[in-house]
Amino acid sequence: MTDLTDRYVWAAARTIPETQRAEFDRELRERIGDQIDALVDHGRPHADAERSVLHDLGDPAALAAGYVDRPLYLIGPKYFLTWWRLMKLMYTLVLPLAAGGVVLAQFLAGAEIGELIGGSVATVLAIAVHLGFWITLSFAVIERMPNTTLPKMWEVEMLPPLPDLHRTNRLGELITSLVFLSLLVVAIFWQQFGAVFRDGVREPIPVLDPALWSFWIPYFLVLIVLEMLFAVVVYARGWTWTWASVNVLLNVAFTVPALWLFLSGQLFDPAFLEAIQWPWGNAETERVLTAVFAATFIGIPVWDIVDGFLRAARARSAVAAPAAA
Amino acid sequence: MNTDEMTAGHIQELRRGTVVLACLIRLRTPDYGYALLESLNALGILVDANTLYPLLRRLEKQGLLTSEWNTDEARPRKFYRTSATGEQLADTLMTDWRRVDKALAGLTTGDES
Numbered sequence: 001m002t003d004l005t006d007r008y009v010w011a012a013a014r015t016i017p018e019t020q021r022a023e024f025d026r027e028l029r030e031r032i033g034d035q036i037d038a039l040v041d042h043g044r045p046h047a048d049a050e051r052s053v054l055h056d057l058g059d060p061a062a063l064a065a066g067y068v069d070r071p072l073y074l075i076g077p078k079y080f081l082t083w084w085r086l087m088k089l090m091y092t093l094v095l096p097l098a099a100g101g102v103v104l105a106q107f108l109a110g111a112e113i114g115e116l117i118g119g120s121v122a123t124v125l126a127i128a129v130h131l132g133f134w135i136t137l138s139f140a141v142i143e144r145m146p147n148t149t150l151p152k153m154w155e156v157e158m159l160p161p162l163p164d165l166h167r168t169n170r171l172g173e174l175i176t177s178l179v180f181l182s183l184l185v186v187a188i189f190w191q192q193f194g195a196v197f198r199d200g201v202r203e204p205i206p207v208l209d210p211a212l213w214s215f216w217i218p219y220f221l222v223l224i225v226l227e228m229l230f231a232v233v234v235y236a237r238g239w240t241w242t243w244a245s246v247n248v249l250l251n252v253a254f255t256v257p258a259l260w261l262f263l264s265g266q267l268f269d270p271a272f273l274e275a276i277q278w279p280w281g282n283a284e285t286e287r288v289l290t291a292v293f294a295a296t297f298i299g300i301p302v303w304d305i306v307d308g309f310l311r312a313a314r315a316r317s318a319v320a321a322p323a324a325a
Numbered sequence: 326m327n328t329d330e331m332t333a334g335h336i337q338e339l340r341r342g343t344v345v346l347a348c349l350i351r352l353r354t355p356d357y358g359y360a361l362l363e364s365l366n367a368l369g370i371l372v373d374a375n376t377l378y379p380l381l382r383r384l385e386k387q388g389l390l391t392s393e394w395n396t397d398e399a400r401p402r403k404f405y406r407t408s409a410t411g412e413q414l415a416d417t418l419m420t421d422w423r424r425v426d427k428a429l430a431g432l433t434t435g436d437e438s
Contacts, residue, residue, distance in 0.1 A: 026394070026401060031378055033400050034359035056375070066379050 004050055005032055012060035016068060024067055032057070075139045082153045083139045090131045099124045100225065107218065113192050170235050177231035181224050188217060196275045209269045216261060223254050239311035247308040251301035259297050263290075344372050344380065346422065349407050349415035352390060357402040381405055389414055 009028050016024045032053055039049035057063055065072050075083050102123045106116045191207040208217065227250055234243050261267040280289070347370045351361060362377050384390045389411035395402050407415065 027378075027382075027403055030400060030402050031358060031374070034357075034402075035374060038359065038363075058375075067382065 004054055005029070005036075008032070008054050008057070008060055012064040012067075015061060015064045015070075020068065024064070028063075071143060073143075074136070075143055079139050079143055083135070085153075086135060087132065090135065091128070095124070095128055095131065098127050102127075113189055117189060170238070174231055174235040178228060181228050181231070185221065185224055188221065196272065203275065205271045205275050206269050207272050209266055212261070212266070216257065219257070220254070223250065226250060227254075239308060239315045241309075241312050244305075244308035244312040248305050251305055255297060255301045259294065262297060263294065340371075342418070343422070344370065344376065345384065346415060346418045347372075348377075348380065348384065349389065349411050349418070352405050352407045352411075355393070355404040355406040357395070357404050361405070384411070 009025055009032070012028060013021050013025050032050075035053045035056075036046065036049045039052060040046055044052070062072060064070075099120070103116065103120050106119050111119060188208070192210070193206070194202045194204045195207045196203045196205045230243075230246065230250060237243065258267070278286075280286070344365075347365055347368075348361065351364065356364070358378055358381060361381075362372065362374055365372050365377075381390065385392055385405065389408060390405045391408045392403050392405050395404050
């Protein structure tokens with residue numbers, strides 16, 4: 001006789017509510033005893049039979065959970081989809097908004113660039129962890145409360161419209177825009193710490209004139225955020241003439257000041273120009289290069305504006321087509 | 326999943342409800358878990374201990390079985406007995422089982438003709 005049965009029964013019974021424990025203890029001992037006896041009757045040594053019976057009973061915690069109908073999952077099928085939808089909403093909408101708020105608050109509080117990035121990353125990470133943890137915990141608690149039902153979470157009216165074929169294509173555009181705009185933001189902050197490397201050592205020479213931080217760089221950052229929102233809206237709604245017009249406004253708001261700053265020589269930090277030994281070559285080369293830069297500054301937004309109208313026109317004819325088919 | 330596994334799965338599903346019915350009928354005479362297990366298996370109603378013990382507890386909770394501890398022997402044993410509600414359910418299930426059997430029979434002969 002070993003103490004395995006006692007240990008098994010104890011391990012299972014300790015998770016059972018006090019009031020049911022004595023009954024459970026007795027039932028389990030009867031079951032184990034009878035099953036061991038049956039094996040012993042078939043000629044198995046007692047210790048061997050005991051081990052085999054306990055092995056077949058499985059994890060005592062699982063056995064006890066079955067006894068008191070305790071779920072062996074965190075969130076079951078009844079609430080899983082509600083939880084999942086809420087999590088998606090939190091991480092795609094609430095978290096980015098909160099992140100934007102944190103950056104803005106840090107900026108308004110006059111945080112240094114390094115402090116701004118470091119502080120924001122830490123705060124946003126903390127928000128992300130808290131969101132996930134508390135929502136999941138709430139659902140796990142609701143799952144374990146008897147007789148609770150969340151209001152019905154699905155109705156026929158909630159059926160999504162049939163997929164818009166153009167929307168799938170637009171997802172690629174959306175991702176491209178967001179990645180590009182994010183990189184731009186990162187570049188704006190990154191350049192502040194110097195973009196000139198001499199012998200592999202980063203020199204603290206910003207590319208853009210630090211004086212611009214007083215107004216123009218924040219102005220461009222806000223515009224970039226607006227561009228991001230615009231990209232999301234266009235993804236959700238599709239190109240229309242209205243959106244194409246808004247696109248014109250955004251492009252003008254970005255390009256005109258940028259071009260003006262560039263041409264009036266306020267865009268770049270003089271120390272940076274000196275470090276890269278600008279101007280290269282004679283006055284003629286300088287003029288040509290300036291013209292090339294200016295053309296690029298104008299060309300990209302013009303192309304973007306035209307592209308917006310082309311897409312609006314295409315979307316309109318595409319909407320008409322399936323109706324006719 | 327291979328065919329054997331699939332067949333076993335379907336057979337298990339088909340038999341699931343019949344174990345309840347068999348318990349309700351067999352426990353018109355009170356008995357304890359292991360004896361019930363043995364007698365059902367001897368009759369060819371194959372059931373696993375890990376299925377039967379939790380099932381007995383569930384049926385008792387639903388009021389379909391009543392129980393009493395027998396402490397006459399060295400090992401105390403819980404004797405289950407079909408309650409009045411259990412009898413009613415057994416009748417209903419039996420009727421339904423016969424109906425399904427008949428329907429399936431009709432379906433098979435209809436197929437052959």
